[in-house]
Amino acid sequence: MAPMDPKEGPGLPRRSRPTTLGPGAGLEYVEGWGMSAGARSRVWRPRSPEEVAEALAGARARGASVALRGSGCSYGDASINREGDVVDVTRMNKILSFDEETGVADCEGGVTIRDLWRHALPRGFWPKVVSGTMYPTLAGAAGMNIHGKNNYKVGTIGDAIQDIDLVLPSGERVLASREERPDLFHAAIGGFGMLGAITRVRIATKKIHSGDIDVAGISVPNIGAMLEYVDAHTDTADYLVGWVDCFGSGDAAGRGLIHHARYLGPGEDPEPERTLRLDHQALPSSILGFPKSEVWRILRLLANEPGMRLLNYTKHQMGKLEQRGGWYRQSHAAFNFLLDFVPNWKFAYGRQPGEGLIQYQVFLPAESAHDGFKEILRRQQQRGIVSYLGVLKRHRPDPFLLTHGLDGWSMAMDFKVTDKRRHDLSSMCDELTRLVLERGGRFYFAKDSVLGPRAVEAMFDRDKLAAFRALKGELDPTEMLQTDLWRRAFGTAGVYTMSA
Amino acid sequence: MDPADGEPVTSPHTKRKALVIGASSGMGASLVRQLVREGYAVGGVARRGEHLEALGEELGDAGARFVHRAHDVTAAAEAPGVFDELVTELGGLDLFIYAAGVMPDVGPEEYDTEKDLAMIDVNLGGCVTWTNLAARLFHTQRSGTIVGVGSVAGDRGRRGAPVYGATKAGLATYFESLRNRLAERRVRVVTVKPGMIETPMTAHLDELMMPVSAERAAADILKAARGRLFDVRHVPLRWLPVSLIIRAIPSFLFRRMSI
DSSP, X not given: OOOOOGGGOSSOOOSOOOSOOTTTOEEEEEEOTTBSSEEXXXXXXXXXXXXXXXXXXXXHHHTOEXXXXXXXXXXXXXXXXXXXXXXXXXXXXXXXXXXXXXXXXXXXTTOBHHXXXXXXXXXXXXXXXXXXXXXXXXXXHHHHTOOOTTHHHHOOHHHHEEEEEEEOTTSOEEEEESSSSHHHHHHHTTSTTSSOEEEEEEEEEEEOSOSEEEEEEEEESSHHHHHHHHHHHTTTOSEEEEXXXXXXXXXXXXXXXXEEEEEOOTTTSSOHHHHTSGGGGOOOSEETTEEGGGHHHXXXXXXXXXXXXXHHHHHHHHHHHHHHHOOEEEEHHHHHOGGGSSTTGGGGGOOSTTOEEXXXXXXXXXXXXHHHHHHHHHHHHHHTOOOSEEEEEEEOOOSOTXXXXXXXXXXXXXXXXXXXXXXXXHHHHHHHHXXXXXXXXXXXXXXXXXXXXXXXXXXXXXXXXXXXXXXXXXXXXXXXXXXXXXXXXSSSXXXXXXXX | OOOOSSSOSOOTTOOOEEEEESOSSHHHHHHHHHHHHTTOEEEEEESOHHHHHXXXXXXXXXXXXXXXXXXXXXXXXXXXXHHHHHHHHHTSOSEEEEOOOOXXXXXXXXXXXXXXXXXXXXXXXXXXXXXHHHHHHHHHHTOOEEEEEOOGGGTSOOTTOHHHHHHHHHHHHHHHXXXXXXXXXXXXXXXXXXXXXXXXXXXXXXXXXXXEEHHHHHHHHHHHHHOSSOSEEEESTTHHHHHHHHHHSOHHHHTTSOO
């Protein structure tokens, strides 16, 4: 036995038990939420801003590029880095403080929207902006400047954010807000992680008087009726979102169901102490009698042209019934997080490498939306590549540098990706992208898998784009922060689209 | 044969890539030989770099498909870097085999903690360190096969090898958990339980029961890795009934027997 060293206390000297494994890097396959893009990378999971700086310094020393990643909820390649490392901020997930008077939450970057609403709701608050899934981190949500079903009314998440901390590629930690470094604040929000790692977010939430929300379903026969209804109610509704059956054609093109919702005022909910409890917000554990974790297997059987035509048709008919029922009450979580009802529903699109889905979300200015959407629906039907799900939202402009926000509308469409139809899908996206750009439209990086550099130049204001590039050059002169998205959409290729 | 940088050693024609931990001798070396012969690109890890070099030379031209690193599996902090380099050189990973293990001679009246902890560090600590790396990659890529070399020695607490048996029992339980955890991800996790195999590790034993060569054991291990029938496979298969009988012996009898 080895002699005992009194300084080390009793015990045997172990061979080489590691004192630290560092911020926990290991090789992983990192993929976008839609699974159609992915790459192996070394993934670091820092637990503090200091460790973020350490991971960045380590990457710099090795000459590796770094992609910043939250929960990986972007559909495409926004947090994938085929040529380098990934820094995943999900371990930095503490809510640092919550002001119960004002509802302002100070959170680490890895705090998710789920963490935030679960903290806020029992205190009588709800996040001002949430996505259709509750899993994105606030750092990711800020980096993408996400919007919700109330974009037309409250803006994007950036509008609710008061200040952020960033760890710059140099390792320096800076605070950015509307007063302090406003240029950086407005560029980093929506800057898709190209300027620095967002390690802290101070964000305002909204006072609510009930855990429930009043909802009505309004069935509409076509896109024109949908736009008309939404425009007529933007003053009064707190949320407006349209589901679109993309298989509808002719006069029925764009038929679907609008969900119109409004917050309850004080006294409207007879028992707010009950509805403001977390257990009231639970999503159903089964759907039509099937355990929800297995429902994707049923959807898998329907994930083809006739199956989805049938499913969309059925949903449209059910929408008519829903309208007859009039107003009903739903929990905030159930109303907002539709994408979380069926866990792993994306597996219905296939789980083999190269399979999956892309989401293609187009933003059109108000004046060209009606014709534009009709044309987009017509062309996909003509090509026989129809989106299995369409979601329509109303938007408004915001002050962020590279924003997708405009005075107009967006339609998000999910397209199944298979090796066989990858080529046809790219060629259709190319055609639709040109159509959108011609009409002064935009796209959104959290959803994007196809844009090329020419599209980026066409959709953003020239000065704003130049300002963003200048800031990138100043803060990250060696372009250490990179993603597949950055190389694809901000590279030098003279194309409107390319497939991820 | 370490192309330390640049192109992966695999071409688009190389279908399969394997990593063998404990590749320098015994079953590990035999696994490398057979996999390379079948056209796999193989990464090898072992403590003794010179043995890996020799193995690479022995493989001749096919040795171009064999990349390796000298690494002590108990140096857990180094493992992610070594794993990263090898998998990058291979251009991916489909099959991971943990075959590193030590079994020092332990006398019937010996209670040598130093020796015992060394066994735990290699047979179990190293196994967890390395298999976690492969499990995380396979989990996220939703494919792959993990093979762990356990032992029939883990089936019972035998008087001759208290800690060796415990490490192999621990490995079996760890692998069972991984199997259940990764099934949803379509990752196959196989525990092989060799009986007595003629390897350097067993060379100090006076007598082996139903011995087979390391080559034969390696062939059986690969068969188990590809087959669908057994999640836990005795190697050779004739150890299965023996093991079942040994496990059925009541404890009060077992302690009077010298097996």
